[in-house]
Amino acid sequence: MKKATVERILDAAEFEFGAHGFVETSLRTITSKAGVNLAAVNYHFGSKKGLIQAVADRFFEPLTLGIQKRLQSMDTKQQTKHQVLTNIYTDLMLEALNIAQRNPARLALFARLINSAYTQSQGHLRKHLTYQYAPLFILLMKTMREHMPEMSHEQFFWRFHHLMGMMVFTLSNSESLGAICAAEYDTQRELPEILQQLIPILVAAAEAPVLPIEKLA
Amino acid sequence: MKKATVERILDAAEFEFGAHGFVETSLRTITSKAGVNLAAVNYHFGSKKGLIQAVADRFFEPLTLGIQKRLQSMDTKQQTKHQVLTNIYTDLMLEALNIAQRNPARLALFARLINSAYTQSQGHLRKHLTYQYAPLFILLMKTMREHMPEMSHEQFFWRFHHLMGMMVFTLSNSESLGAICAAEYDTQRELPEILQQLIPILVAAAEAPVLPIEKLA
DNA sequence: TAGTGTTTTAAACGTTTGTTTTACGCTAAC
DNA sequence: GTTAGCGTAAAACAAACGTTTAAAACACTA
Numbered sequence: 001m002k003k004a005t006v007e008r009i010l011d012a013a014e015f016e017f018g019a020h021g022f023v024e025t026s027l028r029t030i031t032s033k034a035g036v037n038l039a040a041v042n043y044h045f046g047s048k049k050g051l052i053q054a055v056a057d058r059f060f061e062p063l064t065l066g067i068q069k070r071l072q073s074m075d076t077k078q079q080t081k082h083q084v085l086t087n088i089y090t091d092l093m094l095e096a097l098n099i100a101q102r103n104p105a106r107l108a109l110f111a112r113l114i115n116s117a118y119t120q121s122q123g124h125l126r127k128h129l130t131y132q133y134a135p136l137f138i139l140l141m142k143t144m145r146e147h148m149p150e151m152s153h154e155q156f157f158w159r160f161h162h163l164m165g166m167m168v169f170t171l172s173n174s175e176s177l178g179a180i181c182a183a184e185y186d187t188q189r190e191l192p193e194i195l196q197q198l199i200p201i202l203v204a205a206a207e208a209p210v211l212p213i214e215k216l217a
Numbered sequence: 218m219k220k221a222t223v224e225r226i227l228d229a230a231e232f233e234f235g236a237h238g239f240v241e242t243s244l245r246t247i248t249s250k251a252g253v254n255l256a257a258v259n260y261h262f263g264s265k266k267g268l269i270q271a272v273a274d275r276f277f278e279p280l281t282l283g284i285q286k287r288l289q290s291m292d293t294k295q296q297t298k299h300q301v302l303t304n305i306y307t308d309l310m311l312e313a314l315n316i317a318q319r320n321p322a323r324l325a326l327f328a329r330l331i332n333s334a335y336t337q338s339q340g341h342l343r344k345h346l347t348y349q350y351a352p353l354f355i356l357l358m359k360t361m362r363e364h365m366p367e368m369s370h371e372q373f374f375w376r377f378h379h380l381m382g383m384m385v386f387t388l389s390n391s392e393s394l395g396a397i398c399a400a401e402y403d404t405q406r407e408l409p410e411i412l413q414q415l416i417p418i419l420v421a422a423a424e425a426p427v428l429p430i431e432k433l434a
Numbered sequence: 435t436a437g438t439g440t441t442t443t444a445a446a447c448g449t450t451t452g453t454t455t456t457a458c459g460c461t462a463a464c
Numbered sequence: 465g466t467t468a469g470c471g472t473a474a475a476a477c478a479a480a481c482g483t484t485t486a487a488a489a490c491a492c493t494a
Contacts (some may be wrong), residue, residue, distance in 0.1 A: 169382025
């Protein structure tokens with residue numbers, strides 16, 4: 001049986017957005033790859049922005065459940081803070097791999113979705129995501145903060161986003177980086193290896209000493 | 218005296234690209250803000266891609282000189298590796314501030330330029346930059362590698378880019394993040410403070426322990 | 435079976451895009 | 465004083481874009 005129109009649009013949009021970005025992917029290529037009529041996007045999603053948000057939702061909904069379950073069932077009592085942090089990031093990487101599902105491009109798109117949410121041109125995305133998934137972010141930040149060095153809320157906010165930036169950049173560009181690396185060092189790496197290597201780096205960054213705030217000059 | 222056409226185009230392009238991205242900034246808005254004729258871009262730069270590359274070059278040329286001078290005049294003998302790494306990243310942040318020049322948007326655009334260079338849609342940028350500024354990257358990677366833990370070339374390649382990702386993300390989104398932070402915690406921070414805080418985090422990530430490569434699962 | 439609400443279709447709409455063309459003004463060399 | 469050559473100007477180009485329209489096809493209930 002042929003998949004429902006909405007789903008086929010989302011599949012095609014996911015693929016094309018991942019390959020060429022939001023702005024450079026037209027509704028015409030999406031609908032033609034999906035084998036549906038051009039007007040279907042505006043009919044089912046209202047607009048291109050609506051489609052982008054729907055694509056984002058399909059990533060976030062299972063991810064929210066997965067992360068919440070992992071964090072809440074985590075035993076944070078009998079472990080050092082370092083171990084807990086390592087567990088948190090291992091969980092995050094496992095959830096990331098779960099998104100990838102033997103299709104790394106899917107994960108790259110997800111990362112680019114988050115990245116775009118911080119740019120002005122896709123401001124609607126940030127509003128949508130913060131409105132829709134605030135509990136997830138709050139839970140994640142709260143859990144991490146409890147196992148990181150003492151610092152002000154503000155300092156933690158920035159450090160949290162520094163770490164997110166490291167993940168987002170790596171995941172967004174894992175394909176290009178992997179290709180460069182393969183050409184340069186002749187070793188083809190898979191996503192599970194790269195993410196495993198990333199964990200101790202994230203933990204070390206999370207545990208980095210806290211400096212008093214001064215102006216650099 | 219009125220600035221030359223080429224320069225006025227570059228100024229306007231820099232501003233508009235930084236505010237709305239490459240794809241969403243039209244040559245018409247650039248040329249009209251620059252007060253020049255629409256055809257001037259294609260005449261002087263050949264195409265929009267040529268303009269983007271020229272904008273990139275205006276960032277990279279002074280940056281290359283600055284970083285090379287800093288790295289080569291650095292005393293790496295009488296310091297611990299940790300101190301050297303701190304110095305390297307302090308230098309990088311100072312050069313970043315030098316790009317900003319009391320205009321943070323300029324620095325954000327520069328970061329976004331680097332980020333775009335890793336995406337497929339702006340593949341011409343990566344080719345241009347790697348062809349044009351390979352010596353800078355090589356020098357930077359070589360200097361850093363000497364003061365980081367022992368690891369394979371491949372592992373270093375990835376770690377180098379993880380660190381770059383942290384910087385690029387932070388700089389790209391420093392405006393949005395600063396706005397969120399100001400709204401949330403009521404403390405307006407300037408770029409020099411944020412970059413100063415970033416240094417120990419980068420160093421800690423650079424010095425993170427090296428794990429044997431395994432597949433995460 | 436008739437009728438109602440939903441989905442799909444083809445076509446057109448009005449903009450906007452990067453690029454090209456052609457003509458015109460200017461300056462410098464011979 | 466004429467001729468190149470370079471830079472600018474306005475206009476037009478063809479293509480692509482997101483969105484809307486109105487009619488046709490469908491699915492389902494009464």
